[in-house]
Amino acid sequence: MENKQKITPKERMAIVRQQMPQRSGPERVKDFKEVNLGLTEQAAIMEAKRCLQCKNAKCIAGCPVEIDIPGFIRLIAEGDFLGAAELIRKDNNLPAVTGRVCPQETQCEIKCVRCKSDTPVAIGWLERFAADYQMKHRKARTNCQAEKTGRKVACVGAGPAGITCAGELAKMGHDVTIFEAFHKPGGVLVYGIPEFRMPNNVVDDEIKTLKSQGVKIETNVIVGRTVTIEQLLSKSDEGFDAVFIANGAGLPMFMNIPGENLKGVCSANEYLTRSNLMEAYNPDSDTPVIRGKRVCVVGGGNTAMDAVRTSKRLGADESIIVYRRGREQMPARVEEIHHAEEEGIRFEFLTAPVEVLPDKDNWVGAVKCIRMELGEPDDSGRRRPVPIKGSEFIFDCDLLIVAIGINANPLLTQATPGLKLNKWGYIEIDDAQMTSIPGVFAGGDIVRGSATVILAMGDGKTAARSIDKYLSEKRVG
Numbered sequence: 001m002e003n004k005q006k007i008t009p010k011e012r013m014a015i016v017r018q019q020m021p022q023r024s025g026p027e028r029v030k031d032f033k034e035v036n037l038g039l040t041e042q043a044a045i046m047e048a049k050r051c052l053q054c055k056n057a058k059c060i061a062g063c064p065v066e067i068d069i070p071g072f073i074r075l076i077a078e079g080d081f082l083g084a085a086e087l088i089r090k091d092n093n094l095p096a097v098t099g100r101v102c103p104q105e106t107q108c109e110i111k112c113v114r115c116k117s118d119t120p121v122a123i124g125w126l127e128r129f130a131a132d133y134q135m136k137h138r139k140a141r142t143n144c145q146a147e148k149t150g151r152k153v154a155c156v157g158a159g160p161a162g163i164t165c166a167g168e169l170a171k172m173g174h175d176v177t178i179f180e181a182f183h184k185p186g187g188v189l190v191y192g193i194p195e196f197r198m199p200n201n202v203v204d205d206e207i208k209t210l211k212s213q214g215v216k217i218e219t220n221v222i223v224g225r226t227v228t229i230e231q232l233l234s235k236s237d238e239g240f241d242a243v244f245i246a247n248g249a250g251l252p253m254f255m256n257i258p259g260e261n262l263k264g265v266c267s268a269n270e271y272l273t274r275s276n277l278m279e280a281y282n283p284d285s286d287t288p289v290i291r292g293k294r295v296c297v298v299g300g301g302n303t304a305m306d307a308v309r310t311s312k313r314l315g316a317d318e319s320i321i322v323y324r325r326g327r328e329q330m331p332a333r334v335e336e337i338h339h340a341e342e343e344g345i346r347f348e349f350l351t352a353p354v355e356v357l358p359d360k361d362n363w364v365g366a367v368k369c370i371r372m373e374l375g376e377p378d379d380s381g382r383r384r385p386v387p388i389k390g391s392e393f394i395f396d397c398d399l400l401i402v403a404i405g406i407n408a409n410p411l412l413t414q415a416t417p418g419l420k421l422n423k424w425g426y427i428e429i430d431d432a433q434m435t436s437i438p439g440v441f442a443g444g445d446i447v448r449g450s451a452t453v454i455l456a457m458g459d460g461k462t463a464a465r466s467i468d469k470y471l472s473e474k475r476v477g
Contacts, residue, residue, distance in 0.1 A: 009052055017119045018047040025342035029312050032195040032281050035339055036100070039122075041081070044129040048077035051121045054113060059123060062111035064458030065098075065164070067091045069108060069123055076126055085134035088127060093167035093210065094160065094457065096135060096202045097189060099128025102454040103333055135205050141212040146173035151471045154179060154232045154240040156223045156412070159187020160453045161246035161444030163210055164460030165467075170213040172468050177240075179221040184277060187248060188453070191277040192269070194306050196313070197336075200276075223247065224412035229419070229440060241474070242439045242467045245427060246460065249445040251407040255298065259356030260402075264290060264364035268299070268307040268403035275310050292399025295319045296367055298353055299403030300330040301450075305340050307401045312343055319345050320397075324352040324372050324385040350374070352385065354392065356400060367397045406450050413446075424449070432466035433459065439474075441467055 021037045028035055039047065051073040059069045067088055075084035088095045104124035112120035151174045155162040158180035166176045184190055186203045211217065221227060229245070231237040252267035254260055271289065274280045280289035295311040297304050300323035312319045321340070323330060326349050330337060341347075350372040359365030371391035374383035408425035420428045420436035426449060427435055427442040434441050443459025445451055 007049055012050055012052055013114075013118065015046060015050045017050065017122060018043040018125075020122075020125050025339075025344065028196065029309075029343045032313055034199055035196050038132055039125055039129045041133075044076055044081075044126060045079065047122050048073045048126060050114070051077070052113060058111040058113070059108040059121075062108040064107070064454050065092050065461050067108075067127075072130060073121065073123070073126055076130060081130055081133040082137065084126075084130040088130060089209075091461075092127075092457070093164050094206050094453075095127050096131035096206060097160070097198065098454055098457070099124055099126075099131050100198055100202070101193060101452075102127075103452055105334065107454065135202075141209055146171055148175065149173040149471070151175065151242075152177070152240045153242045153244065153467060153471075154238070155244045155246060156229075157181075157187060157245070157247040157444070158185035158207075158217055158219075159246060159248055159444065159456065160189065161456040161460040161463075162187065162244065163206070164457040165244045165246065165443070165464045166215045166460075167210055167213055168461055168464030169467060170210075170215050172464070174468070174471070176214070177216045177218060179223050179227070180217060180219045181222045181247070182277060183219050185217050185219060191273040192303065192306070194272065194276055194310050195281070196309070197306065222411070224415035229412070229416045229437070233439060241471055242441065244460070244463050244467060245412065245435070245440065245442040245446060246444040246456070247409070247412055247446055249406040249408050249426075249450060251409040252402065253405045253407055254402055255353060255404065257353060257355055259358065259364075262356050262358050262364050263362060264292070264398060265356060265400045265402065266290070268297070268303045268401050269406065271307055271401050272303070272310065275314070281310070281314065289314070290399050291315050292397075293317045294397050295399045295401065296322055296353075296395075296397040297401045297403055298322045299405075300325065300332055301403065301405075302332045302336055304403035305332045305336040307403050308345050309340055309343060311399070311401070312345065316399075320348060320395075321345060322348045322351050322353060322367070322369065324350065325374065325382065326350055329374075329382050350385065352387070353400075357394065359398075364397055364400050366394050367400060368392060368394050406445070408446060408449075432469070433463040434466065434470070439470065441470075 053070050057070045072084040072087045108123050109120040153174050153176050155166045155178045158178045169176045189203045232240045252269045274289040278287040279285045280287040291314045295316045297308040308319045351369050353367050354370050355368040357366040371388045372385040375386040378384040441463045443463045444456035
């Protein structure tokens with residue numbers, strides 16, 4: 001398909017932003033099928049024509065993995081969809097993933113010059129379109145295996161950071177093995193993000209592409225228990241020349257309020273892992289998961305949105321978000337909040353639980369909360385929620401899901417002597433992302449704390465460059 005006719009900037013500015021079709025709220029809460037349906041070919045071409053093809057493209061600077069955004073959008077506008085996908089993959093190993101979950105609205109799209117007078121180009125939707133088109137129409141995966149360097153690198157964790165680092169290192173010719181604790185690779189993409197936002201077949205396809213680059217993946221390996229970092233680096237044992245730690249954070253935080261140890265209280269991590277990775281949402285699955293009728297989810301991030309929307313699909317009569325700040329302060333993506341509202345999720349803003357109350361069987365029966373008001377800004381820059389004296393109230397609840405954040409999981413770090421940590425237990429790194437142990441690098445949530453998929457991928461890409469440089473200097477030495 002060719003579509004290379006000249007179009008003036010004025011004509012580009014006259015094109016309105018295209019809309020992505022989606023399933024209706026009442027329809028989609030009945031199953032776990034994907035909400036957004038993707039752009040049509042015609043809509044993708046039209047949206048791509050909105051790009052002004054800036055010579056100094058600020059949108060690229062807003063992308064943690066530095067995709068050639070104007071380049072791939074130009075190819076879509078010309079109808080070269082496969083070419084667009086290949087161009088994206090030069091810099092991004094997971095385009096079908098980032099096209100769905102990356103917060104483009106606060107990164108690349110916010111840098112778009114059209115924002116000054118209009119809405120930005122839908123960069124994320126176009127990225128998803130190109131990646132999905134490639135999945136459906138490719139005849140074979142591109143074999144980009146480079147000439148082998150003879151160097152071995154281990155990546156700990158098959159999440160976004162580990163996958164990205166492994167893919168980049170494979171392109172450089174290194175022999176890469178990923179060690180994953182779970183039975184399936186993908187990390188947060190398969191255990192944390194529900195099917196209705198990130199279909200597992202999409203992640204599976206990206207993993208197949210990674211393997212086609214020569215990357216090996218060993219599942220059910222808990223680094224820190226099954227094998228240690230020291231053993232991975234030992235010439236008499238595993239014999240890897242470098243290690244990249246990207247095992248995520250994964251230790252859920254709780255509120256430390258009375259009654260939080262009652263049956264029927266769980267972390268969003270556990271709830272989503274059971275439903276997503278272990279497929280408890282499937283009626284034929286043997287994986288147990290509590291299907292509450294009145295579900296309360298505490299938190300305001302994307303994980304809270306995923307948990308509350310999952311509970312609705314698992315049959316809850318009412319699913320409620322309890323958040324201690326207001327709607328404007330919620331860290332969740334605007335799209336996710338909007339989708340939750342369309343699905344009938346109830347929001348209790350400026351509200352904080354203070355006690356979990358039992359029923360007669362010592363399960364969760366109700367939650368006692370207090371109303372809040374916003375005071376002075378805290379360290380995050382957001383106004384601090386302050387309790388309003390005497391505003392306590394109680395509402396019934398038979399399942400309480402806590403989604404207020406995660407801490408560093410100490411399993412690997414405690415088994416690695418000499419690995420320097422900060423006061424919160426996260427791994428300390430230098431500018432090259434190397435840890436205090438020579439040859440051991442780290443990135444993603446185990447360094448940053450809870451962050452986005454694309455930031456973890458940026459860490460993986462930066463670490464791959466540093467590891468390649470380290471191995472080159474080591475070889476010369």
